[in-house]
Amino acid sequence: MLDFQELHRRLTFLLVDRVRGGELTERGIARITGVSQPHIHNVLKGKRLFSPVTADAVLRELHLDILDLVERREFLEWQQRR
Numbered sequence: 001m002l003d004f005q006e007l008h009r010r011l012t013f014l015l016v017d018r019v020r021g022g023e024l025t026e027r028g029i030a031r032i033t034g035v036s037q038p039h040i041h042n043v044l045k046g047k048r049l050f051s052p053v054t055a056d057a058v059l060r061e062l063h064l065d066i067l068d069l070v071e072r073r074e075f076l077e078w079q080q081r082r
Contacts, residue, residue, distance in 0.1 A: 002074060008049055010069040011058065016044050024062075032061040 018024040026044065030037040035054055042048035050058065059065060067075065 007069050011055055033057045
């Protein structure tokens with residue numbers, strides 16, 4: 001089951017991947033979300049978590065949504081359970 005912690009882990013992985021690839025910087029993420037760069041750094045290092053509101057802001061500002069963090073198979077399984 002996907003809970004906030006798992007979705008947060010996936011968002012963090014996506015952000016780390018984009019920072020390593022040069023697409024984003026910690027400072028850039030901080031600027032678009034209004035969160036301090038040190039906090040972003042700690043989140044990307046796994047020492048802190050985004051709040052659900054901040055995680056939503058990160059997704060929104062990067063033009064992503066929750067489905068970008070979920071595999072198609074997981075989404076279909078979730079739909080079948082509803």
